[in-house]
Amino acid sequence: MTELAIETVGLSRSFGAVSAVTDIDLQVPRGSIFGFLGPNGSGKTTTFRLLLGLIRADAGTVLLGGANLRTNRAEALSSIGAIVETPALYPNLTAREILRISTLLLKIKTTEIDRVLDIVDLRDAANRRVLDYSLGMRQRLAIARALMGDPDLLMLDEPTNGLDPAGISDMRGLIKSLPERSGTTVFVSSHQLSEIEQMTDHCALIKSGQLLFQGRLDALMAQAYTSFFIETNNTERALAMAKQAGLDATLDATGLAIHSPLDPSARSELIGAIIRAGGEVSQAFVRETSLEALFLSLTNNDERAS
Amino acid sequence: MIGQMIGLLRAECLKLKRTVIVLLIVSVPLMVFLLGVAVIATGNSASDWPMLAASGAAIWSFFLLPMTATALTALVAQLEHGSRGWSYTLALPLAKWTVFSAKALIVLFVMAVISVLVGAAIIGSGVFAGWIAPKQAMAGELPIALMVGLMTKMWLAGLLVVSIQFAVAIRFESFAVPVVVGIGGTFVAIVATSAKIGLYFPWLMATNVLNSEPERAAQAIVMGSLGGIALFALTIVWLSRRDWK
Numbered sequence: 001m002t003e004l005a006i007e008t009v010g011l012s013r014s015f016g017a018v019s020a021v022t023d024i025d026l027q028v029p030r031g032s033i034f035g036f037l038g039p040n041g042s043g044k045t046t047t048f049r050l051l052l053g054l055i056r057a058d059a060g061t062v063l064l065g066g067a068n069l070r071t072n073r074a075e076a077l078s079s080i081g082a083i084v085e086t087p088a089l090y091p092n093l094t095a096r097e098i099l100r101i102s103t104l105l106l107k108i109k110t111t112e113i114d115r116v117l118d119i120v121d122l123r124d125a126a127n128r129r130v131l132d133y134s135l136g137m138r139q140r141l142a143i144a145r146a147l148m149g150d151p152d153l154l155m156l157d158e159p160t161n162g163l164d165p166a167g168i169s170d171m172r173g174l175i176k177s178l179p180e181r182s183g184t185t186v187f188v189s190s191h192q193l194s195e196i197e198q199m200t201d202h203c204a205l206i207k208s209g210q211l212l213f214q215g216r217l218d219a220l221m222a223q224a225y226t227s228f229f230i231e232t233n234n235t236e237r238a239l240a241m242a243k244q245a246g247l248d249a250t251l252d253a254t255g256l257a258i259h260s261p262l263d264p265s266a267r268s269e270l271i272g273a274i275i276r277a278g279g280e281v282s283q284a285f286v287r288e289t290s291l292e293a294l295f296l297s298l299t300n301n302d303e304r305a306s
Numbered sequence: 307m308i309g310q311m312i313g314l315l316r317a318e319c320l321k322l323k324r325t326v327i328v329l330l331i332v333s334v335p336l337m338v339f340l341l342g343v344a345v346i347a348t349g350n351s352a353s354d355w356p357m358l359a360a361s362g363a364a365i366w367s368f369f370l371l372p373m374t375a376t377a378l379t380a381l382v383a384q385l386e387h388g389s390r391g392w393s394y395t396l397a398l399p400l401a402k403w404t405v406f407s408a409k410a411l412i413v414l415f416v417m418a419v420i421s422v423l424v425g426a427a428i429i430g431s432g433v434f435a436g437w438i439a440p441k442q443a444m445a446g447e448l449p450i451a452l453m454v455g456l457m458t459k460m461w462l463a464g465l466l467v468v469s470i471q472f473a474v475a476i477r478f479e480s481f482a483v484p485v486v487v488g489i490g491g492t493f494v495a496i497v498a499t500s501a502k503i504g505l506y507f508p509w510l511m512a513t514n515v516l517n518s519e520p521e522r523a524a525q526a527i528v529m530g531s532l533g534g535i536a537l538f539a540l541t542i543v544w545l546s547r548r549d550w551k
Binding site: 049052053054055056073074075076077078080082083084085086087088089090091092093097100101104105106107129145 | 324393
């Protein structure tokens with residue numbers, strides 16, 4: 001059995017002159033919660049649709065659980081549950097009826113219905129029409145439907161979209177519980193970075209259809225830099241001194257910002273040097289970048305990422 | 307494959323629960339019945355069964371069949387468009403063509419059911435009218451064989467227009483597009499009736515079954531049924547291959 005739940009090689013797709021996804025080599029480890037991060041319009045949903053065979057790739061290969069989607073579609077999709085964008089479901093039906101449809105299509109036992117309803121905590125509302133459901137309940141029902149047949153891989157496209165804070169928290173808890181509960185690999189896309197940070201152990205960053213990073217979340221966070229800010233009355237002089245010392249430094253609204261890692265003694269030494277050169281230091285502080293800041297840094301400044 | 311298709315057909319039937327499908331199935335024959343009763347009871351129609359069968363079948367084939375096909379295909383397609391169901395269904399480990407074939411079979415089955423009910427409604431209107439207005443009572447035996455023959459031929463000849471409506475309804479997310487095509491086709495049919503080209507106009511195929519020239523009626527059945535089957539097949543292949551964005 002392959003160690004990768006999803007693997008793509010050179011996956012590309014254009015719409016007319018617009019290249020939506022370019023040469024994506026994605027590797028999603030089995031058993032992980034894998035965050036697929038990117039700003040709106042970055043190619044996340046296109047990638048999702050390519051992975052599910054809803055649209056055809058111009059080039060490249062998709063392997064799901066080791067099975068080639070193009071040549072062995074039925075096997076590749078045989079153990080996948082998916083939600084693509086916000087599902088409206090069938091408003092005229094009850095949750096139980098909607099899940100009954102899945103049992104008919106997937107040829108699985110009806111006992112699955114109660115199992116997945118319990119997982120998403122919708123059993124009490126199972127006989128109500130979906131028309132009367134809140135958005136959060138619909139999202140949970142969509143996850144229940146995706147969980148029918150106990151898939152090895154769950155693919156969720158923006159599952160927290162439109163949810164209130166309580167709904168987001170519920171959804172996060174549900175998603176985090178899935179690998180432990182049934183060993184399911186979860187591939188979840190989002191543009192909400194805090195969600196990915198709290199939910200996933202692996203991630204990939206996509207922008208303009210190209211992967212900027214993929215790997216363990218802690219490896220990404222290791223790329224996060226700690227900036228050291230010095231508020232001084234002579235910023236230009238301080239900047240020149242920092243650059244002379246070989247530091248990655250810029251000027252911002254606060255004053256001098258040093259992006260190179262500095263230990264406490266090096267920080268003291270730099271402050272002392274600025275003062276000895278006749279400058280006044282009114283404030284100095286350290287600020288660690290969040291995943292959000294790192295993400296913005298990566299997506300706005302690809303050079304730094306590389 | 308057969309097991310999969312049965313599952314798909316059962317799923318399609320379940321999706322139609324609490325929709326207007328029952329209203330559609332009941333209302334069309336009811337309209338034919340009421341119209342038939344009104345015409346016979348007021349003495350505006352000749353009191354014989356073949357005449358009643360022909361006039362009832364004309365109303366069905368010329369106006370109600372295309373409109374029913376429009377409404378039915380739009381309903382079946384909107385179940386998926388409205389619920390964004392395509393992304394779910396087409397990402398299942400099922401051959402895509404089976405998904406569309408199941409929808410097409412449901413449409414054809416419901417059209418057949420409505421055809422049977424319309425046939426029954428035409429006969430029923432004659433019986434009922436004779437009961438409330440004995441002077442207008444029909445002579446002779448009930449034209450069951452005639453009606454079965456007419457409805458079967460019209461169902462076959464109507465396959466082309468049903469397949470056109472099916473393709474448009476599935477392809478376009480908006481409800482308006484198949485409705486405009488359906489209404490437009492029916493209105494053009496009014497003009498096309500008197501034209502030579504009317505023989506080849508899909509919306510007139512079912513009506514042409516009533517043509518006094520037997521060859522023309524047979525031609526309509528052959529063109530409508532074979533054209534419909536071919537278009538259904540092409541549509542299903544095309545839908546299976548296109549992108550679902």
